[in-house]
Amino acid sequence: MSKGITSRGEDYSQWYNDLVVKADLAEHSAVRGCMVIKPYGYAIWERMQAVLDKRFKETGHSNAYFPLFIPKSFFSKEASHVEGFATECAVVTHYRLKNDGTGNIIVDEEAKLEEELIVRPTSETIIWNTYRGWVESYRDLPILVNQWANVVRWEMRTRLFLRTAEFLWQEGHTAHATEAEAIEEAERMLDVYAEFAEGTLAVPVIRGRKTENERFAGALDTYCIEALMQDGKALQAGTSHFLGQNFAKAFDVKFTSKEGKLDHVWATSWGVSTRLMGALIMAHSDDQGLVLPPKLAPIQIVIVPIFRTEEEKQAIDNYVDALSSELKGRDISVKYDDRDTQRPGFKFAEWELKGVPLRIALGARDMANGTVELARRDNQTKETVSQEGLADYVVALLDEIQEAIYTKALTFRDEHITPVESYDEFKSVLDGKGGFVSCHWDGTVETEKRVKEETKATIRCIPLDVKEEEGICIFTGKPSRHRVLFAKAY
RNA sequence: CGGGGUGUAGCGUAGCCCGGUAUCGCGCCACAUUUGGGAUGUGGAGGUCGUAGGUUCGAAUCCUGCCACCCCGACCA
Numbered sequence: 001m002s003k004g005i006t007s008r009g010e011d012y013s014q015w016y017n018d019l020v021v022k023a024d025l026a027e028h029s030a031v032r033g034c035m036v037i038k039p040y041g042y043a044i045w046e047r048m049q050a051v052l053d054k055r056f057k058e059t060g061h062s063n064a065y066f067p068l069f070i071p072k073s074f075f076s077k078e079a080s081h082v083e084g085f086a087t088e089c090a091v092v093t094h095y096r097l098k099n100d101g102t103g104n105i106i107v108d109e110e111a112k113l114e115e116e117l118i119v120r121p122t123s124e125t126i127i128w129n130t131y132r133g134w135v136e137s138y139r140d141l142p143i144l145v146n147q148w149a150n151v152v153r154w155e156m157r158t159r160l161f162l163r164t165a166e167f168l169w170q171e172g173h174t175a176h177a178t179e180a181e182a183i184e185e186a187e188r189m190l191d192v193y194a195e196f197a198e199g200t201l202a203v204p205v206i207r208g209r210k211t212e213n214e215r216f217a218g219a220l221d222t223y224c225i226e227a228l229m230q231d232g233k234a235l236q237a238g239t240s241h242f243l244g245q246n247f248a249k250a251f252d253v254k255f256t257s258k259e260g261k262l263d264h265v266w267a268t269s270w271g272v273s274t275r276l277m278g279a280l281i282m283a284h285s286d287d288q289g290l291v292l293p294p295k296l297a298p299i300q301i302v303i304v305p306i307f308r309t310e311e312e313k314q315a316i317d318n319y320v321d322a323l324s325s326e327l328k329g330r331d332i333s334v335k336y337d338d339r340d341t342q343r344p345g346f347k348f349a350e351w352e353l354k355g356v357p358l359r360i361a362l363g364a365r366d367m368a369n370g371t372v373e374l375a376r377r378d379n380q381t382k383e384t385v386s387q388e389g390l391a392d393y394v395v396a397l398l399d400e401i402q403e404a405i406y407t408k409a410l411t412f413r414d415e416h417i418t419p420v421e422s423y424d425e426f427k428s429v430l431d432g433k434g435g436f437v438s439c440h441w442d443g444t445v446e447t448e449k450r451v452k453e454e455t456k457a458t459i460r461c462i463p464l465d466v467k468e469e470e471g472i473c474i475f476t477g478k479p480s481r482h483r484v485l486f487a488k489a490y
Numbered sequence: 491c492g493g494g495g496u497g498u499a500g501c502g503u504a505g506c507c508c509g510g511u512a513u514c515g516c517g518c519c520a521c522a523u524u525u526g527g528g529a530u531g532u533g534g535a536g537g538u539c540g541u542a543g544g545u546u547c548g549a550a551u552c553c554u555g556c557c558a559c560c561c562c563g564a565c566c567a
Contacts, residue, residue, distance in 0.1 A: 084566095156564075343527090
């Protein structure tokens with residue numbers, strides 16, 4: 001088990017163990033760096049899926065599914081793409097095992113595949129190979145398809161949630177008749193991601209564009225959302241790529257336009273992954289555990305009864321039944337934790353660990369007074385409120401909590417965007433308070449690489465809302481027309 | 491793949507230098523008392539000491555190989 005992924009020195013294994021564990025089949029190097037996502041963690045992923053999927057549908061997309069295995073030859077078709085992924089692919093070479101006669105199961109060398117299969121690191125190649133057969137005319141466009149899938153990247157070094165060997169994600173792959181339409185699509189989906197991150201996850205993000213150096217393998221332009229974690233490191237939380245005609249050319253996907261001209265289609269791809277769960281954890285959690293924003297929490301309210309006798313329990317049960325159905329009628333997900341195997345204090349701590357936004361506790365005393373105790377996860381405050389109008393009150397309170405979590409993260413993020421004018425200042429901010437450093441850069445890959453070598457900081461993005469201003473590169477002193485954001489990143 | 495570190499019960503560990511079948515805490519099980527912030531007491535269960543070999547009367551401990559994990563690099567969503 002690795003230490004806490006917040007890098008703040010604490011061992012978070014106790015509580016993120018409730019979400020996920022690293023595969024612990026220690027003797028199997030093949031599953032090294034993979035995750036087992038436990039039910040509670042998976043419920044969080046399902047919430048993310050549900051919210052995103054709804055937005056994809058609203059923006060005109062449909063889900064489809066493509067094969068896990070990609071013939072090796074597909075990878076030779078787009079040069080920069082294969083270069084980007086070749087060093088981290090799992091390859092299937094055989095299709096059968098056999099008993100070697102002494103009870104050992106070995107690979108049957110006679111069952112060697114004629115052409116090796118690659119376990120998809122991303123699906124551009126197999127999808128574009130398929131799209132070739134789907135497109136003839138401009139009438140067949142656009143193709144707006146999304147896939148929910150798992151992919152495998154044989155990373156040399158894995159990191160729980162952030163860089164696992166296998167991860168779950170969605171990948172959208174669209175085909176368009178014009179360049180402008182494809183660019184518009186890539187930008188639209190970036191907005192979908194940004195709104196999701198900020199509105200649902202309560203994680204503020206910077207929308208930007210990657211430099212040539214950080215661009216996706218095969219893309220002409222990569223848009224991204226960059227988030228800031230509590231330890232001052234940046235995290236790329238989602239990307240949307242304008243692929244130009246690269247993949248259409250590589251896989252010969254052509255269409256006849258209205259004007260009767262034969263042309264290659266224009267493409268985009270965009271994706272977010274289970275890395276978002278890492279972002280969520282590192283952006284909001286505290287020493288008591290996870291902090292989930294209400295719009296994402298699989299359980300929004302937990303109700304803990306406090307009782308000594310069966311009669312007390314019965315009275316509380318009756319009240320909670322009515323309250324629960326009233327809350328469920330307002331689309332609030334409620335968990336009534338009436339286990340008699342744990343004491344109330346234990347339950348309080350456990351649900352805090354799991355990040356449930358709001359807790360209602362009530363015992364005989366409350367029943368006599370017609371009150372309940374409300375405890376907020378985000379700021380750890382408690383108040384006693386009347387049972388009268390409670391449903392209305394908590395519905396409003398959940399909204400307030402959502403807002404408060406976002407505002408807290410936003411304040412932190414904004415305090416950690418530091419403009420600097422010199423390289424010395426640049427280095428001292430990176431080594432000290434961390435976060436994003438906003439500065440001028442001469443626009444060259446060489447400078448970016450040298451800064452990375454010396455400071456480990458990379459250009460996270462050129463913000464989309466960057467303003468034009470005259471300046472000089474902090475590293476080379478050459479002229480620059482706008483600032484970029486550097487940071488140390490995960 | 492390079493540098494460093496670590497593998498002992500479900501989890502976290504002591505013991506290793508200086509060889510004699512394993513310590514403590516959490517968790518687990520039973521019973522009792524408890525129950526408005528992670529209960530307490532008593533009793534109990536649970537271990538191929540990562541793995542293979544070597545040295546030795548005897549190995550968690552010494553030696554060698556291998557494996558895995560963690561941290562730092564290179565690579566990356």
